[in-house]
Amino acid sequence: MKKFVLSAALLFSALAGNAEGISSPSGMVKLDFELTKDGRLAYQVDYKGTPVINPSTLGLELKGATSLMDGFKVVKTSTSTFDETWQPVWGETKDIRNHYNELLVELEQPSTTRFMNIRFRVYDDGVGFRYEFPQQKNLVYFVIKEEHSRFAMTGDHTAWWIPGDYDTQEYDYTESKLSEIRGLLQGAVSDNASQTVFSPTGVQTSIQLKTADGVYLNLHEAALVDYSCMHLNLDDKNLVFESWLTPDAQGNKGYMQSPCHTPWRTVIVSDDAREILASNLILNLNEPCKYDDTSWIKPVKYVGVWWEMIAGGKPWAYTFDLPSVKLDDTDYSKVKPNGIHPANTANVKKYIDFAAEHGFDQVLVEGWNTGWEDWFGNSKDYVFDFVTPYPDFDIKYLNEYAHSKGVRLMMHHETSASVRNYERHMEAAYRLMNKYGYNSVKSGYVGNMIPRGEHHYGQWMNNHYLYAVTEAAKHKIMVNAHEAVRPTGLCRTYPNLIGNESARGTEYEAFAGNKPFHTTVLPFTRLQGGPMDYTPGIFEMDINKLNPNSHTHANTTLARQLALYVTMYSPLQMAADLPENYERFMDAFQFIKDVAVDWDDSRYLEAEPGRYITVARKAKGTNDWFIGCTSSEHGHASTLKLDFLDADKQYIATVYADAKDADYKTNPQAYVIREGIVSPKTVLKLKAASGGGYAISIMEVKDKSVLKGLKRLSGNI
Numbered sequence: 177m178k179k180f181v182l183s184a185a186l187l188f189s190a191l192a193g194n195a196e197g198i199s200s201p202s203g204m205v206k207l208d209f210e211l212t213k214d215g216r217l218a219y220q221v222d223y224k225g226t227p228v229i230n231p232s233t234l235g236l237e238l239k240g241a242t243s244l245m246d247g248f249k250v251v252k253t254s255t256s257t258f259d260e261t262w263q264p265v266w267g268e269t270k271d272i273r274n275h276y277n278e279l280l281v282e283l284e285q286p287s288t289t290r291f292m293n294i295r296f297r298v299y300d301d302g303v304g305f306r307y308e309f310p311q312q313k314n315l316v317y318f319v320i321k322e323e324h325s326r327f328a329m330t331g332d333h334t335a336w337w338i339p340g341d342y343d344t345q346e347y348d349y350t351e352s353k354l355s356e357i358r359g360l361l362q363g364a365v366s367d368n369a370s371q372t373v374f375s376p377t378g379v380q381t382s383i384q385l386k387t388a389d390g391v392y393l394n395l396h397e398a399a400l401v402d403y404s405c406m407h408l409n410l411d412d413k414n415l416v417f418e419s420w421l422t423p424d425a426q427g428n429k430g431y432m433q434s435p436c437h438t439p440w441r442t443v444i445v446s447d448d449a450r451e452i453l454a455s456n457l458i459l460n461l462n463e464p465c466k467y468d469d470t471s472w473i474k475p476v477k478y479v480g481v482w483w484e485m486i487a488g489g490k491p492w493a494y495t496f497d498l499p500s501v502k503l504d505d506t507d508y509s510k511v512k513p514n515g516i517h518p519a520n521t522a523n524v525k526k527y528i529d530f531a532a533e534h535g536f537d538q539v540l541v542e543g544w545n546t547g548w549e550d551w552f553g554n555s556k557d558y559v560f561d562f563v564t565p566y567p568d569f570d571i572k573y574l575n576e577y578a579h580s581k582g583v584r585l586m587m588h589h590e591t592s593a594s595v596r597n598y599e600r601h602m603e604a605a606y607r608l609m610n611k612y613g614y615n616s617v618k619s620g621y622v623g624n625m626i627p628r629g630e631h632h633y634g635q636w637m638n639n640h641y642l643y644a645v646t647e648a649a650k651h652k653i654m655v656n657a658h659e660a661v662r663p664t665g666l667c668r669t670y671p672n673l674i675g676n677e678s679a680r681g682t683e684y685e686a687f688a689g690n691k692p693f694h695t696t697v698l699p700f701t702r703l704q705g706g707p708m709d710y711t712p713g714i715f716e717m718d719i720n721k722l723n724p725n726s727h728t729h730a731n732t733t734l735a736r737q738l739a740l741y742v743t744m745y746s747p748l749q750m751a752a753d754l755p756e757n758y759e760r761f762m763d764a765f766q767f768i769k770d771v772a773v774d775w776d777d778s779r780y781l782e783a784e785p786g787r788y789i790t791v792a793r794k795a796k797g798t799n800d801w802f803i804g805c806t807s808s809e810h811g812h813a814s815t816l817k818l819d820f821l822d823a824d825k826q827y828i829a830t831v832y833a834d835a836k837d838a839d840y841k842t843n844p845q846a847y848v849i850r851e852g853i854v855s856p857k858t859v860l861k862l863k864a865a866s867g868g869g870y871a872i873s874i875m876e877v878k879d880k881s882v883l884k885g886l887k888r889l890s891g892n893i
Contacts, residue, residue, distance in 0.1 A: 196253050198279040200300045205445065207298050209281055215248040217283070217294060221303055223445045228393060230328035232416070234294065236307060239319040239428060242288050244307075251291075252282040264459070265470045265671035266747040268778040268793070274460040275299065290315040295437075297461065301451060302444040304398060304461045309434040320430035323406070325419040325441050327395055329354060332415060333385040336697045336785050340378025340407040342422045342631035343370040343624075345662055346680045348690060349697045351786050354385075358412055366688070369552070370593065370624045372631060377410040378420060380662070384452070384700040384785050391445065392452050392785075396704050398440040398461035400664040401642065404429050405633035406441070424636060425629025439664060444704070450780035453699055453789070458665040466669055472652040473671050475747035475773040476616060478586055479531050480540030482711075483752050484518045487686035489723035491517060492543035492551075494566040500550045503558065508546060508567050519543035520568040524585075525577060530755040532581035534769050539578065540586040540618060540750070544569045551592045557626055559592040562605035575612040587614045593623035593632075593659075595640050602644065606651040615652065616674065616748075618709075619644065621659035633661045642666070645673045656709050656748055663706030675709040675748035678702065682711040682752055685730035686719050692731045692840055692867035693786045693808035695740060700785045703745060712740035713751040713768055715761050717844045722754070733844045734764060735834045736869030741771045742804025743789050743869075749773050763849055767832050770873050771802050779820055788812035788864065792820060799825055799876040807864035809840070818858045818874070826877040828886065829854040831893050833862055833870040840867025852889035861892045 195210040206222040212233075221229035235245035259275040279296040292315075293308040307323075309315060332355050338347040339361050350364045358377050365373055382396035395417065397406050404421040411418065419441070421429035440461045446452055467473075484490045495511045519541050527539045547560040565571045578585050587609050591598040598619075609617065621632060630636050641660045648655050649672050656675035667673045679702040684690050695710075702708055714737055716722065717730040741749055751758070751768050758765040772795035782790035782805070790805040799822060805814060821827055828851065835846035844867075854860075854874060862870050870893075877883060 194250055196279060196281065198255055198277050198296065198298050200298045201257070201275050201277060202300045204300050205298055205302060207279065207296055207303055209279065209294070209296065211248060211250060214246050216246045217248065219296070219305070221443055221445070223391060224447070227330050228387070228391060228445050229443060230330055232326040232328040233324070234326070235324045237321040237324060239321040241318060244285065244290070244292055245324065247285050247287050248283045248292070249286060250281060251284050254280050262464065264668065265465065265473050266475050266674070266774050268745055268775050270776040270796070272456045272459065276460070288314055299457050299460070301446060301455045302442060302457050304440040304442050304457065306438045306440045308437040309432065311435040315434055318432050319428050320421065320432060322429055323419045323421055323438070327408070327417040327443070329385075329415040329417070331387055333387050333393070336384040336701060337379040339365050339373050340375055340380050340409065340420065342372040342374060342633050344368045344632065344659070345380055345678050345702070346684070348680060348694060349701070354410060354415055355412055357410055369622050370632065374407070374420065375409050377412050379408050379410065381406060381408060382701045382704040383408060384697070386785065391447050392449050394444040394452055394700065394704060396442045396458060396664070398442050398458040398665045398705070399463065400439045400638060400661065400666070402436070402635065402639055403439050404635045405638065405661050406439070422631050422633040424634050425627065430635055449783040449785060453780045453783055454778070455704070458705055459668045462665040462668040464669065465671055467649060467671070470671060472615065473654060473674065476537045476654070476674065477749050477751070477773050478538040478540055479527055479536050479751050479755070480542070480586065481518045481524060481527055482540055482542055483754055485542065486683045487719050487722045487726070489725055491548070492519070493517065493548040494546070494568065495549060498549040501547055503547055503561055503564070506546070513568060517543065517566070517568060519566065521570045521574060524569070524574055526755065528574070528578045528581055528583055531583045536583065536751065538584045538586040538616065540588060541569070542588045542590070544571070544588065551590065552623055555624065555626065555628065556592065557594055558597055559594050560590065560597070560601070562589050562598070562601045563608045571612060575614070579613055585614060587617040589617055590620040590622065593621050594626040595637065596626060599640070599643070602647055606648060606653055609653055610651050616654040616656065617648065618656045618658065621657070632659060637661065642670070645670050648672060658709070662702060665705055667706045675707055675746055677709050679708055681708070682714060685714060685732070686726065686728060689728055689731045695736070695744060695806045696789050696808050697786055699743060699745070699789055707746035707748065708744060709746060709748050709750065710740060710744045711750040711752040712737050712744065713753055715753050715757045715764070715845070729841070730844070731840050731867055733834050733838050733840050733847070733865055733868035734761065735832055735838065735847045735871065736806050736864070736867065738764065738767045738832050738871035739804035739806050739869035741768060742793055742802050742871065743791050743806050747773050764832055764847060767830070767871050767873055772796060772800070781816065782814060790814055790816070801874040803872040803874070804869065805862070805864050806869040807867070809866050811866045811868065812864040814862045814864070816860045816862065818854055818860070819856045821854070821856045821874065823856050826880060826883065827854050827874050828852070828877050828883070829872055829874045829889055831860070831862070831870065831872050831889070833893055834865035834868040838865040838868055840865065850889065850893050852887050853883060854889050858888070858890055860889060
């Protein structure tokens, strides 16, 4: 700590004196910019008069050219104010305010006659900044060797982090001091289909931090377009994070052509954890919606033929008789089916019937198309064609049957990380979807990338992910991309990007299990950039009952699985378990049927990263509210005031809570349900068990006769 203070003091002493400062609209957040005596860029961020980012330098190192690190002079500075309220196509709230003060610093590097600007936007909940390169003669095409954006911490903060990796975010979170990351990182790395850990102190964004004084900080990026994904590398001696970009196959980290700019680097700050969760800073730093017509973009609640494979050990492949497949030559009519392939016509019909009976919009079917026999691990270019079904999947009949029931099928495109092959077939695949009435696709990028040597989070791949989304929009198709780069708010600009995975989801409950606190961390980290297709709703926690070869147990209670539909925001929500498991607990399943997927209002009632989150959300176009609480292994006791309800309306609440003896390890399926009348004056006391939670539906009552016989809910539940 003493060394760090000295470093900050030395940086202050080197400042040249041409300082500029700008505060947020309320004055809570203040940013100071200054050049050092040798022309380096430096900034500092204060929150309520106290530094939260100590003096930190900025710059870019170029390949084969003088770098943009120092030797600058300020040409001009200007400030402006912006204030608007915009409405997302879907979201946590109906209206979002975008209110900031801006500082634009125009710079020249006289020795090279090159120009670069730094644009800062200061909000009441944080700061965003980016590098901009105006059109000019001496900086046209250039290659970034590394970006050196620094974030100097003010102390040895508590952090919730996952290892820095160019290819996956599917890690459990670790809670530790910054100084402890080096000693813990190797143990935090678990196996994945594709992974490239780059440093013993490298972490991924979004990273959540908490100071000893109770200030919460979040570091991430916004509007990642035509650039490499940013990670953070920690200088753990001086407690300074520095940006670390994902390289391409040649080791380069960005190909630029002016005029251009980088993504925004973001710092969200508050002394109230709830305000971190409620922040719209990252969305606000993205461009407005690019589409004139968004009427075809609709939130989705779905079921699917997936958990049978993930947890039940059933194959995506049609046959076991083919050691390899060449799609143009393989004749599936001449091979023996394995007989346990779930993506077959009869089985999918059952899911369609279940979806129709219980009001679900769509049914996801994975393993419907030819090629799964040797899809993974072979660095194979031509894996799938995305249009040819297996003999046991009648694509025409099933889509017609689904539509007759008021349900759609959801398409699945697993690329096996062969990106050139996917782009080769993309237009035909989207046309097939249009032909049969599909309007959403779950895409996947499992494995090492082809082109070989590229990474999941490099500039080339980031451009591909956005290309897939914009091409899908031409066909009025929504995209849910798995194994893609983590979101940075691009769903504002391209709202048909309705979901992403890009983190360790429910599937790991069928493998090694997730830490009990996992879902109390994700909203502070992964969900800062956009919603996650977490696939909740698991009612059978003993995976051995689905797959005799498995000895895994899901680390959750049943009540917490209900709460996830509220705490893990997404306009795309799956009821992931098998229909027969829901049929065993139909009274609890009612919450999944009732809960909305689009919202007019969201209130974060309680929050502490790694401990608990309690959220109340108002369903779009209604007066109905839903509440969810998830806890860590420590459990949580809530005292809930329902003062957000309208005083002139009548409500019935149904509470789905952990039973007194519930525990995620020993008694996960123990729950209680209570129903009664509530009002804005109602106060409820509830307990979430270890690894547990609770969910509440609060429905407006327009016919007072239904209130007869019901008591008022209050006190302990």
